[in-house]
Amino acid sequence: MPDGATVKTTMLEIRDLQAFYGESHVLHGVNIDVRQGEVVTLLGRNGAGKTTTMRSIMGIVGKRNGSIRFQGKELIGMAQHKIPRLGIGYVPEERGIFASLSVDENLMLPPVVKAGGMTVPQIYELFPNLQGRGTTQGTRLSGGEQQMLAIARILRTGADLILLDEPTEGLAPVIIEQIGVAVRKLKQRGFTIVLVEQNFRFAATIADRHYVMEEGHVVDMIPNDQLAQNMDKLHTYLGV
Amino acid sequence: MFDLLGVPPQVLFGQLLLGLINGSFYALLSLGLAVIFGMLNVINFAHGALYMIGAFVAWLLLTKLGLGYWWALGLSPLIVGLLGVVLEKTMLSRLYKLDHLYGLLLTFGLALIMEGAFRHFYGVSGQPYPIPDALKGGQNLGFMFLPNYRGWVVVASLIVCFGTWFAIERTRLGAYLRAATENPVLVQAFGINVPVMITATYGFGVALAGLAGVLAAPIYQVSPLMGTNLIIVVFAVVVIGGMGSILGAIVTGLGLGLLEGLTKVFYPEASNIVVFVVMAIVLLIKPAGLFGRER
Numbered sequence: 001m002p003d004g005a006t007v008k009t010t011m012l013e014i015r016d017l018q019a020f021y022g023e024s025h026v027l028h029g030v031n032i033d034v035r036q037g038e039v040v041t042l043l044g045r046n047g048a049g050k051t052t053t054m055r056s057i058m059g060i061v062g063k064r065n066g067s068i069r070f071q072g073k074e075l076i077g078m079a080q081h082k083i084p085r086l087g088i089g090y091v092p093e094e095r096g097i098f099a100s101l102s103v104d105e106n107l108m109l110p111p112v113v114k115a116g117g118m119t120v121p122q123i124y125e126l127f128p129n130l131q132g133r134g135t136t137q138g139t140r141l142s143g144g145e146q147q148m149l150a151i152a153r154i155l156r157t158g159a160d161l162i163l164l165d166e167p168t169e170g171l172a173p174v175i176i177e178q179i180g181v182a183v184r185k186l187k188q189r190g191f192t193i194v195l196v197e198q199n200f201r202f203a204a205t206i207a208d209r210h211y212v213m214e215e216g217h218v219v220d221m222i223p224n225d226q227l228a229q230n231m232d233k234l235h236t237y238l239g240v
Numbered sequence: 241m242f243d244l245l246g247v248p249p250q251v252l253f254g255q256l257l258l259g260l261i262n263g264s265f266y267a268l269l270s271l272g273l274a275v276i277f278g279m280l281n282v283i284n285f286a287h288g289a290l291y292m293i294g295a296f297v298a299w300l301l302l303t304k305l306g307l308g309y310w311w312a313l314g315l316s317p318l319i320v321g322l323l324g325v326v327l328e329k330t331m332l333s334r335l336y337k338l339d340h341l342y343g344l345l346l347t348f349g350l351a352l353i354m355e356g357a358f359r360h361f362y363g364v365s366g367q368p369y370p371i372p373d374a375l376k377g378g379q380n381l382g383f384m385f386l387p388n389y390r391g392w393v394v395v396a397s398l399i400v401c402f403g404t405w406f407a408i409e410r411t412r413l414g415a416y417l418r419a420a421t422e423n424p425v426l427v428q429a430f431g432i433n434v435p436v437m438i439t440a441t442y443g444f445g446v447a448l449a450g451l452a453g454v455l456a457a458p459i460y461q462v463s464p465l466m467g468t469n470l471i472i473v474v475f476a477v478v479v480i481g482g483m484g485s486i487l488g489a490i491v492t493g494l495g496l497g498l499l500e501g502l503t504k505v506f507y508p509e510a511s512n513i514v515v516f517v518v519m520a521i522v523l524l525i526k527p528a529g530l531f532g533r534e535r
Contacts, residue, residue, distance in 0.1 A: 058429045084431035096426040100418040109419055110430035157430075210439070 008035040011161055011192050017066040019049075019056045026052045028216040029066070032042070034161070039183070039193045041203040044213035045239060050196040051093055053213070054163045057194075059083050059088050070161065085113045089154030093165040093196070097138040097146045104134035107153050114158030118189075123152045126182050144175035151182065162186070165196045180205055200238060212237045247505055255501040261390055261459065263497020264397035265452050265470065270489040271401055272448035272479040275408070278393035278421045278484035279441040282332060282343035287329040287474070288467025290446045294320045294453020296358060299367050299462045309372035312454050318497040320450025329443040333435070351467070358464035366461030393455050400451065401490045408486050417441065421484070476519045482532020492530060 012034040019027035027049050034040045055062045059080040068075040075083055084090065089110070098106055107130070108122070124131040127148040131139065141149060147167055154162055164183070168176045172201040176199070183206050187193065197203040203210065204227055212220040214237065222230045269287060276284045297319050298312035306317070327350065335342045370375045378387040408414035420427040420434050428434045453466075460466055477496055481488030496515050503511040510517075522530060 058430055060425050079433075080428050081431050084429060090426075090429045092426060092429075096423055098419045098422050100422055101415055105415045105419075109415055109427075112431065113431055136343040 008037060010034070011036045011038075011071060012194070013067070013069040014053070015051070015056075015069075017056055017064065017068060019061045019064040020050050021052075022206040023167075026061075027056065028218055030213070030217055032211055032218060034192060034194055036192055037187070037190055038208045039195060039206050041195045041197050041207040041210045042213055043200060043203065043210050043234075043238060045198060046198075048213040049216040050213055051165055054090070054147050054194070054214075056163050057083075057088065057163060064142050079204060084110075084157075084159070087114050087159045087161060089157055089159030089162045091150045091154055091162065091164045091167065093169065095146045095150040097141070097149055099137065099139040101138050102134060103130065103136045103138055103141065103149060106138040106149055107156065108136075110153050110157045112157050114160070117158030118155040120156070123155055126155070126185060127152050129178075144171050144178070146172065146180060147175075148182070151179075155186070160190075161192045161194070163194050166198060167195070168199045168202050170199065176202055200234070210234075241271070249385050250385075252505050255505045256498060257384065257386065257390060257501075258504070259498040259501020260394050261497070262500060263494040264394050265456060265493075266474055266477045266497050267401050267490045267493030268397050268448055268452040268455075269470065269474040270481065270493045271404060271486065272445040272452075273474065274481070274484055274486055274489040275404070276442055276445035277478070278486075279417065279438055280328075280332070280336070280343070281340055282335075282347065282442075283340065283475075284343055284442075284445065285347040285471075286327070286351040286354065287347075287446065287449050288471030289354040290320050290324065291449040291456070291470065292358065292464060292467035293323070293354060293454040294450030295369070295457040295460075295462045295466060296362070297450070297452075298454045298457045299369055302369065302393050303367075309454075313451070313459075316454045317447040317450040319345070320453070321447030324446035325439055325443040327437050332442065333439070341375070355464050355468065362464060364463060364465055366463035366466075369457035369462050371458040389458055390512075393459065396455060397452070400448070401493075404448070405486050405490060473515050476515045478529075480515075480519050480522045480529055482529025485529065485531040488529060488531025516519075 010033055012032070014030055014032040017027050017030040018025065028047065030053055032040070032053070040183060042053060044050050052061060055061045057068055057075065059075065059078065066076065073086060084192065098109070099179060101109065129145050130148055130152060133145070138149065139146070145164070151164070167179050167183070170180070171227055180202060183195070184195065187206065195203060195207065204224065207224050209224060210222045210227070211218050212222065212234070220233070220237065222234065227234070269291060273287055274285055276282060294316050297310070297316040300308040301312050301315060315361065331346060332343060335346060375389040375392050378385055379391070390507070408417055415433055416427065416437065420437055424434045456466065477493050478489060480496065481492035499518070500511055500514055503514045
């Protein structure tokens with residue numbers, strides 16, 4: 001492998017993943033590998049199957065088959081609520097901040113699944129905007145703050161793999177930059193991150209490798225350091 | 241003695257107390273309905289029947305096993321709650337993917353079966369249940385006479401209602417419940433076993449009905465129809481308070497009980513329909529209910 005990736009252990013291994021919503025067959029044999037400590041993005045147009053791939057990992061699609069192994073354990077067939085308990089944190093596209101919960105309650109909601117999660121002071125250090133907002137209703141935060149809260153609450157749990165679904169969607173450039181800084185810090189801390197992104201320029205600043213998805217399968221994998229040579233190809237894939 | 245708008249205070253306060261007692265039962269029952277509706281999206285039509293079973297379990301514990309009121313106060317909600325768990329696990333849980341209407345139809349059918357069964361075995365005339373010795377007698381408050389048992393019912397139901405409110409609105413477990421009401425899929429994706437929470441919620445909601453049944457046993461007669469008589473008003477209370485609103489159920493329950501009491505004093509002819517008049521007005525002005533959020 002060109003990026004010397006074989007050295008690190010594989011954390012997530014997806015093989016021939018098929019997923020369905022009711023009658024519609026959404027994923028047609030997805031293959032993805034994520035190694036410990038990597039930041040990997042899933043790129044692709046709307047409807048390519050990026051979000052469905054994440055939802056399949058969490059077990060929240062209608063039906064899925066193939067194989068998803070996390071640290072050697074098979075996730076397909078596992079009870080839904082046991083999957084996050086292995087150490088996978090999910091930050092959904094719609095952020096999922098609860099309106100009936102305060103900021104503090106939102107932050108403390110996900111149960112701790114492993115030792116070694118970040119403490120609340122460490123989280124405030126990473127996202128200073130959240131400090132002092134504890135009693136505010138969760139959905140009264142700005143879009144950017146809600147995104148920070150959605151990431152923050154996962155960091156407490158001790159999860160070592162984080163699935164981030166479009167963290168920059170609909171946010172102002174200043175906020176996107178803040179989120180970028182935070183994600184880079186998380187990478188330094190050793191978190192493994194799978195990122196779905198439409199904002200390709202954002203993805204290029206933090207990722208190690210990019211998987212390109214089209215119509216329910218992976219059509220290409222581009223290491224970040226070979227991005228320049230592959231720009232034309234990527235433009236065709238993404239239609240930008 | 242002074243008169244209030246031509247009404248002797250004994251009559252006024254007597255009716256207000258009666259209203260408060262009825263309001264306590266409305267609050268306990270509509271609270272259970274609100275908790276269940278919030279989490280399961282099911283309008284639990286069996287609630288009245290389960291209240292009735294709560295009272296019957298108390299009566300059966302006393303007559304068959306010689307276990308008195310205080311035993312029943314603990315055991316009867318537990319038994320009704322377990323019955324609820326079985327109903328949810330075996331039947332209700334199969335309907336969540338369908339329209340709300342199916343849950344309503346199922347629980348309505350269950351209510352008919354439960355009431356029919358008790359009618360078959362115990363008739364409709366009603367069984368007396370004695371007031372426990374510790375709560376016999378009453379207090380002369382000067383302006384009125386307060387029977388101890390009735391005071392106890394009001395206090396007990398207030399404690400249970402506000403305890404439940406506190407547990408749901410102010411504790412971590414309650415935060416799970418509120419979050420799962422809003423977005424069960426995401427809460428599950430955080431590693432919480434939502435189906436178990438749903439079952440437990442239904443069990444808890446109907447246990448409240450069972451508890452109300454025990455409290456009611458010494459006041460009303462223990463009869464198979466006692467739930468049917470009450471549940472229609474309770475549904476009106478839930479609609480007025482706002483479907484799924486915990487505080488709304490409690491406040492509206494007590495408030496409407498009092499309103500009914502007042503109506504009995506000043507315009508008795510309207511006392512049976514005043515709750516429904518209020519319901520109609522609230523639906524016209526604020527369709528989501530006084531404490532409900534528009535969805």
